[in-house]
Amino acid sequence: MTVDAHKETLEFKAEVSQVLDLVIRSLYSNKEIFLRELISNASDAAEKLRFESLTDEALLEDDPELRVRVSVDKDAGTITVSDNGIGLSRQEVVETIGSIASSGTRRYLEAMSEGATTDNALIGQFGVGFYSAYIVADKVTLTSRRAGLTAEHGVRWESDGRGSFTLETVEKSGRGTDVTLHLKEDEKEFLDAWRVRSVISKFSDHIAMPIEMVKEDYGSEDDEKKDKDAEPELEQVNRGTALWMRNKSELSDDDYKEFYKHISHDFDEPLAWAHNRVEGNNEYTTLLFLPKRAPWDMWDREQKHGVKLYVRRVFIMDEADKLMPHWLRFVKGIVDSDDLPLNVSREILQHNRKIDTIRGANTKRILSLLETMAKDEPEKYQTFWNEFGRVLKEGPAEDFANRERIGGLLRFASTHNDNDDQTVSLDDYIERMKEGQKDIYYITADSPAAARHSPHLEVFRKKGVEVLLLSDRVDEWLVNNLHEYKEKHLQSVTKGKLDLGELADKEEKEKAEKAEKEHKDLLKRLKDSLGDRVEAVRVSTRLVDSPACIVVGEHDMSANLARVLKAVGQDAPSMKPTLEVNLEHPMVRRLESESDQGRFDDLGLIMLDQAILSEGGQLDDPSAFVGRLNKLMLNMFMSGA
CATH class of the missing domain: 3.30.230.80 (Ribosomal Protein S5; domain 2)
Known part of the structure; x- marks a missing residue:
């Protein structure tokens, strides 16, 4: 490594200055934590040296007892946290102290700009604990030498946190890092050794290595006789037992x-x-x-x-x-x-x-x-679910042995609730299943609104049958791996020919079969008109208010999953949907009575495109759709309809 002995002044990046300002403002009400953060960093550095020394004992030099030391200097107005851990090279100081992790900093600032409410909860996640020193200090000096390098490879970093920092190579006899805080005038309380000890006891008593301070004297009569040049006696101020x-x-x-x-x-x-x-x-x-x-x-x-x-x-x-x-x-x-x-x-x-x-x-x-937690503290569990639910949904695909237990922890939006923030469990769903209902019904879509307002839900709403509303990208992966829960099959409402089993009464089944026969000419004519755009055209048992919807085969990839794959740059198999039509809808009746083949073709294409759009899909030719719709509307106006 090349030793650069000159002193240089470098500018913080703009985002780093913003983070410094945020740290100081956000944490001032709990300013004691600066000491916790610095001691935590110091103990981490010592732990890392302990591990590296397992394969390279020379890194311990002549100082094998790892420790953290805290000292105050009332005359200089400073408090110093030192360790004899792994230390930092000059380049490491630039990368880890002088700039903060840039990607993390940007994300932190983005989160803050988006109105995140709990600043403190974010700060620790972005590795900026070192900068909590500026809550109480108007200048910070860091001196370090990496274990394994010689004394002349020490480095000193110093900054007032206002936009720039200095960096120079210095002599440092011992490895490790010293962080010295030059305290602000109104923060001199931290020059009181007892105040510092109380903070260490409060925040760092559990750290599994010695934290040392100068042993305090209590007004002994022999004070004046003591040798002022003698080395101060140190004592351990934390318990030092692995918690x-x-x-x-x-x-x-x-x-x-x-x-x-x-x-x-x-x-x-x-x-x-x-x-x-x-x-x-x-x-x-x-x-x-x-x-x-x-x-x-x-x-x-x-x-x-x-x-x-x-x-x-x-x-x-x-x-x-x-x-x-x-x-x-x-x-x-x-x-x-x-x-x-x-x-x-x-x-x-x-x-x-x-x-x-x-x-x-x-x-x-x-x-x-x-x-x-889910059983005894449901509100607390909901807090967990809001943060980590999407990750937990990966479990059934990755952990077959625990799939049933994970399934019991899952939560979903549902037609049972009007608010997507209110979630239900699979056990809740099973308890509310209708008499004769065998399956757990669900729908996947690319947004909560698209799921909740899908035409596929119309017959379920009419019959009061609950449907789970799945709109996270991971949901497609989930339902492809969680096929059943407590012997109840999970059934998509957008796949295959809908069979409600005992939920559909005998008259409804007979009516559907009769309609299929009576309107077979319409179905054939519409299939011929749409050609290869659809796999088939059939009478729908799903629809109540909408004219048409599209479905895929029982074992085909869902349209939503195909969109998800395309969105992340992956290939998805091209699938021709089946168009289901609602024979009770005025638009379908109008289509059946249309004698002009050109208008019939336009109406059929408009109905198909509307069905695609209602599912959150994208049209191959949006301008053609708009053109056909405009022509239809213009004809209606001209005819006075």
């Missing part, structure tokens, strides 16, 4: 909440958690959390997700995705194994039976946590 190894009985809710904030860097409290110790052939401890809000990168395919892995209290890796299925990627927490090797790698995790066992147990533990 997950302590008995649940001695932990409070606040203990769990603060630990969650430490491992997740989330400024919000968790929604729920599960803490378990497993003994036997595979011994391990888990502490798993459900966040209140979805992380901003939950849908980023390249972003890794997962829980932290420890082996016998030694941190091994972040985002150990093999310990939690992908459809539970929002879960935060730790797994501490007594049996895995300390040199475990991601590759080893892929082919380890103990890991498979842990992942299976983690999955069941989260499902149990959600089931209990």
Whole structure:
């Protein structure tokens, strides 16, 4: 690496300055958290060094005892958080401190500009905890050296947070990072060592490594005799025991909440958690959390997700995705194994039976946590569902063994409710099924409005039969993998010839069969007119108020899924729909009586295009549709109709 010894001043990007302003304004009412964030970063750096030293012991140099140290200097008006962890190179400082993660920053600003209500909940998700220092400081100095580099490769970063920062290469004898806050005049309370200790006790007592401060004297008579040049005596001010190894009985809710904030860097409290110790052939401890809000990168395919892995209290890796299925990627927490090797790698995790066992147990533990919440705290579960429901819908496709349990946790909009925000479970639906109803009916569409107002629902509304309204893109994947629930078949109302079974009375069936025969000439004429645009034309048993609708075959891809695939650039098979017509509708009666073949063709095409549009589809030739419609309207005006 090339050593650049000169000092330079660099400008923050505009978005970084915006984030700094937001952090300071949003968090000022809870300004103590700056210390939690800096200590959390310091302990993370020490944990990373511990892991890297497993394969390169030289990184520990002559300082193997990892720790975090907090010191105050009343004369200088500063508070410093130091660690002897992994440290940063000059380039790493530029990339991680001088610019913040640009993609995350942009998304953060977009979320804020869209009127997000809880600023604090967003800040931690975008990795800007370091900048909470500016809540209490008008200048921050960071001095660091990466483990493995020599003393002359130290780097100093300094900024007042107002648009620029300086960067220079300096001598630093010890590895790790020192963050010094030059406190604002009205924030001098943090120069009081007891004030600092109380904050550490409140927020960071659970951190599993020593947090040290200078030992306080209490007015001893020998004070004047003490050697002022002697090294100050240090003492550990946190408990320093891994929280997950302590008995649940001695932990409070606040203990769990603060630990969650430490491992997740989330400024919000968790929604729920599960803490378990497993003994036997595979011994391990888990502490798993459900966040209140979805992380901003939950849908980023390249972003890794997962829980932290420890082996016998030694941190091994972040985002150990093999310990939690992908459809539970929002879960935060730790797994501490007594049996895995300390040199475990991601590759080893892929082919380890103990890991498979842990992942299976983690999955069941989260499902149990959600089931209990759904049963005992439905409002709280609705909060969870609003944030993570779309991810949970991936479960039936990815986890066959737990498909039924996942199905019980799913929630849907329904014709039972007028508001799409009110959701029902499959169990709710089954309890309300009509006598003689065998299937769970659903419709998929590209928006809630399109689903709720689809003509396919007309006969179901007439008979008071509930239909689930599915409008998330993932819903198509869901229903293609969740074919039944509690022995009830999930049936699309837009596929195949509708058979209501015992829900349709004998007279209705006979009427439909009779109509098919009596109007066969109309059906044939309309099919001949539409040609290859449709697979067939038949009498509808779905429609009450609309003239026509389109359906696909029972085993064909739905029209909505075809649109979804095309929208993401994938090929979808070309399918010819079947046109169903409502013989009671005036437009269909008018069509049947039309003797002019040209007008018949125009009316037939208009009816088909309207049916496509009513399902959220796109027309191959919109201008032709408008032309035919205009001609029809003009003829009506001229005839005085």
